[in-house]
Amino acid sequence: MNSIGKQVLNALKNEISEIDYQRYIRQLEFNENDSKSNLAVFHAPNPLIANWIRTKFADKISHLFEIKTGVRPAVSIVVKTSTAATPHNVAVAVPSERPSGGSLLNPSYTFQNFVIGGSNQFAYISAKAVSEKPGIVYNPLFIYGGVGLGKTHLMQAVGNVMLSEGKTVIYTSVEQFLNDFLRHLNNKTMDRFKDKYRKCDLLLIDDIQFLSGKNQLQEEFFHTFEALRNENKQIIITSDKHPKKIGGIEERLISRFEWGLVADIQPPELETKIEIIKKKCEINRVKLDRDVINYVATIIENNTREIEGILSKLNAYSQLMGVDITIEFARNVLKEQMAEKRSNITIDLIMDTVAKELNVKSSEIRSKSRNSNIVYARRIAIYLSRSLTPNSMPQLAQYFGMKDHTAVSHTMKKIQELMKNDEDFRIKIEELSNKVSTVTDE
Structure with a gap:
């Protein structure tokens, strides 16, 4: 059996x-x-x-x-x-109790494995300070930002430090906290529930925004929060938005979320994405050359969790086919993924994205202006429009108010030449291309 x-x-x-x-x-x-x-x-x-x-x-x-x-x-x-x-790796307060929903700390979520950039530096420094003086500085620590930007990594990095010091750590999400609460409530074992959550050294709770509208659970979490903080036990909370922007949560909880420190994580800039990929390759023992790393950095969206999936896919295909991962190989393996993203792209969307990124107006790109910044933006918009949409060169010439399709052809050759001779420019074009694709998914 x-x-x-x-x-x-x-x-x-x-x-x-x-x-x-x-x-x-x-x-x-x-x-x-x-x-x-x-x-x-x-x-x-x-x-x-x-x-x-x-x-x-x-x-x-x-x-x-x-x-x-x-x-x-x-x-x-x-x-x-x-x-x-082994049992000491399990992030639970009471060995005989199952975890609230069943989460272990990920041992790879350490401060050493976290890639620091301008977009996450403040959150990193804050979490590091908490790991050194838990319950003393920044209690609670509230980290917010979009999906896949490293909130859980930083939270669990603190947890891993404290576990290594023999402290009791609970990591849970609001959903898991709710399930555990209801189970103990139905079994009339709320004393065990309170012992578990109110007698730990560190409570890590993910996705606090899902507390919205759950009044009974908010009441329980409020008392859990109060009990821990009164004993100088550390609390770390994550959310997808700032506390004040979470609807459906009692004001007394919102005010307590802001008692310690609120730190945000922004989407990573290109350089940080590249460093994250290098770190993931090192951890997972995947070999990628610089061109492939740069390419992957330009196609991933703000969610850096995509990196794991892309590396896994490239590695699996490489092993199955018995070939090295070259830039051509990577483009071919990931082409369906990119094609799906680009299915709804329009010239107007490209114009808006280029204008925003290069700090010009869409109307200026379509104008006759010979200002160098506007000419630069216009050429890039034409190149992306030709590369990412089915529009013909005559159609693009008409859209951009150009004499005929030969002007579009000249622009394409100019951009292609620059991409060939300037790696930084090529990476910038590929990043813009992905940003256009990302907008279609929002």
């Missing part, structure tokens, strides 16, 4: 794509000896696959365990050659 782990993976097969199953899930091995009712341990063949499954599928796997066993365990994905997870 199949083990419960194999049953869960078989059930997962019906909920994800065949490609994802064959490429990732099929390579997992359930470790029955190290697993417990509140902890499911799987082995993966390498760090890249382990990180990818942990990010994309751990919640689904945990949920399927709950359906089959009635208990929602933490899911640990460890590299086969490494030691399986």
Whole structure:
């Protein structure tokens, strides 16, 4: 008879794509000896696959365990050659209690692995300070920003520091906190719930915006917050927006979110994206040359979690086909991904994006102005319009008020020549191209 782990993976097969199953899930091995009712341990063949499954599928796997066993365990994905997870790695307050929704701290989420740039430096410095003086400075620490910008990484980096010092850490999301609350409420075991959440050294709670509209849960979280802070225990909260912009949450909670320090993370600039990719390659032992790294940096959106998926895809195709990852190979493997992004691109969209990025007006780009900045922007807009839309050169000449299609042809050759001879310019064009594609997804 199949083990419960194999049953869960078989059930997962019906909920994800065949490609994802064959490429990732099929390579997992359930470790029955190290697993417990509140902890499911799987082995993966390498760090890249382990990180990818942990990010994309751990919640689904945990949920399927709950359906089959009635208990929602933490899911640990460890590299086969490494030691399986041990109890001191588990981010829970009471060993006999299962985690609230089942989350382990990701051991790769450390300050050493976090790439610092202008977009996240303040949040990084703030989290580092908290890790050195928890409960003393910046309590609570509230980090906000878009999806995939590193909020959870910084939060868990603090958690990993404190775990290494023997402190008790709980990492949870609002959804997991709610599930745990309801379970204890229904079982009339609220004392155990309060002990778990109010007697830890560090509470990490992700996606606080989902507390919106949940009045009973807000009441419980308020008292949890008060109990921890009164004991000088550290609280770190993340959200997709500033506390004042979260609707449906009591004013007393909003004011407490701002008691310590509010730090934002902005989308990374190109240079930071490049450094993040280099770091991911180093961690996951993937070899990419400079051209491929630069290309990947230009096609990813603001969500840097995309990097894991792209590296995994490139690495998988490279191993299956037995070839090195060159720039031509990368473009070919990722062309469908880029084509899907670009299906709704229009000239007007390109104009708006170029105008915003180069600090000129759309009307100026279509004017007869010979100002060097405007000419520069016009050439780029023409090049992108020809590259990303199905419009012909005569159509573009008419749109931009040019004499005929030969003027468009001349502009295309000029931009192509610059891209060939100036790598920084080429990267800038590719980044603009991706930003246009990103807008179509919003």
